[in-house]
Amino acid sequence: MILVYHEKQAEKYAHHLTDQGLTKVVHARSEEEASEWLDQVEILFAWKFPAHLYQKMPKLRWVQWMGAGVEDVVRGLPESVLLTRIVGQFGKVMAEYAFTWLLHEYQGVNRFLEAKASREWNPKRPESLAGKTLGVAGLGSIGQEVIKLGKAFGMKTIGLSRTGSHEKIVEQHFFPDKWVDFASLVDVLVIVLPHTKETDKVVNQEVLAAMSPSSIVVNIGRGKTVDQEALLARIQSQKLRAAILDVFEEEPLPVDHPFWELPQVYITPHISGPSLSRDVSRFFMENYERLESGRPLLGLVDRHQGY
């Protein structure tokens, strides 16, 4: 039996699967709705599934998570169960998000919007991304797309990653023991890291202090990879030009957080990585067929690395 679990769109996701000819598909939007099937479920296709339920699922052999970040799943799930996350789908749209806001800042969009509102013709030219140095921390499928767009805009590109397996896509590559050297070179730091023990608050005071006051931090990975207190302090003391933040230590960002009133901080509500139900369901179907035919699954999580 396949259980589709999603607090809002469980039925929609389940339809995508039955449309593809799958049978024995059930769906649930809550713990209560899920409870009657737990002991029969072999495959779970889910988002925000309550982790304490895994112990009631003796037949479970594969979990396809509906997102890229699996830190909440990794904790409760027995190691014998296969866990896959969505990969390769988020790159283009997340890179698009990052460049939307970088261009907004560098091209002085607000200035032109204000000039328009006052019918003012002031041909002061904007800045350009071209020639600036883009540093991307995390060179997985998302980071690679960010690098690709950076090159298209004529930026210099450098990168930091744990494995170095994609070091050739950047002009200069750093391993995590060289965070400070890496940070000192960037005009723009885009963080696309998973949240693991190793990346927890890895962008700390020391790293931020190494960055130029004219540089910009963009976080589209996980909020907990950045020391938010340290970031706040750098921005408040004008030691950073701007921060573009789609993710936060606590989400939603509390209404009394000082970020809200800082003009140099752009805030979006964790929307950079869309999860269009059809695309995610297609990913599930691909993996389902791989499982059935004994081929390797896409996005298989290394349970020790945590992603």
Add this chain to the structure above:
Amino acid sequence: MILVYHEKQAEKYAHHLTDQGLTKVVHARSEEEASEWLDQVEILFAWKFPAHLYQKMPKLRWVQWMGAGVEDVVRGLPESVLLTRIVGQFGKVMAEYAFTWLLHEYQGVNRFLEAKASREWNPKRPESLAGKTLGVAGLGSIGQEVIKLGKAFGMKTIGLSRTGSHEKIVEQHFFPDKWVDFASLVDVLVIVLPHTKETDKVVNQEVLAAMSPSSIVVNIGRGKTVDQEALLARIQSQKLRAAILDVFEEEPLPVDHPFWELPQVYITPHISGPSLSRDVSRFFMENYERLESGRPLLGLVDRHQGY
């Protein structure tokens, strides 16, 4: 003698040339300042030079214009004088401009800025450029860069040009006799045309009527290539999603023009193509050396085509 003419930065441009070892360089910011040298000038390096002065310059053999658009020069200049315009410099920055505002519109930047102002966490996802159809009218050095960025964002690309000489860079190419067919296919129309007899108001009511109501017009070429009245009417009747305009029939755009108060019209004051004095002066030096050594000049204007 080389005359450098610019209403504001004549001295700065002249310095770039003398720094490169040129002698007999004079500069002027006005007709009055220029008048004493006119009969000796062989080479003119200029921006907004008064066209009626050409008849007082018997020794003039080459004009290097400081911009890409030469419609004002073409009129008064004897055909025996070589005329060159800047090419190849504007592409990347102008493409960057176009995508800044396209992303602004599609990614709903205003919505997120407003949500931030009211500390609101509303994770409604933005639209994406990926998969949309980008049509570029004019496939010279600027249009080519727009196409390149469009591809990097995962857009489908189509193009329209007079010669078809770069038709291979787009998925589908149209000649100017197929404007309506071309326009009917685009989600985004980027206009990068020179202003000539053939392109005067070429984006007319018929072309605009062929476009989908969800499509966007971007003009970074010349204002006079678009029938502004027709464009205004389409926008006022909500038959177009938005217009991103850096150029206008009359510049500055008159303060009482209806464009100013339409939220679907983005207005910038002809800033998309920067003319950084150093880069433009480098272009002059390259052409100067070519002239001296009898090699073909870059950006040579075909006086009959007008660009």
